[in-house]
Amino acid sequence: MVSEIYLTRLLATKGTLQKFVDDLFETLFSTVCRGTALPLAIKYMFDFLDEQADRHGIYDMDVRHTWKSNW
Structure with missing residues (x-):
């Protein structure tokens, strides 16, 4: 039961951070500007x-x- 709580928290954290990480890499590698x-x-x-x-x-x-x- 405890591992399911941590897994849920881990997935929620990943979902929260994913957009920021994607934006970071887009900024680093984008050649538009x-x-x-x-x-x-x-x-x-x-x-x-x-x-x-x-x-x-x-x-x-x-x-x-x-x-x-x-x-």
């Missing part, structure tokens, strides 16, 4: 992933693409 350029924070993160791949000797472009797709 900026043309086609990504925000500098996103570019920095992708550059950081490339640097880490170089540092660890990962030169497979599929791996690098997967890192950038699944962050």
Whole structure:
């Protein structure tokens, strides 16, 4: 019985936060106001992933693409 109460609360919280999370990602990745350029924070993160791949000797472009797709 207790786990059902927590599950209900968890689902309610998820429903409340989902719109804010969706809006955040829309703001970060939307290029409507900026043309086609990504925000500098996103570019920095992708550059950081490339640097880490170089540092660890990962030169497979599929791996690098997967890192950038699944962050």
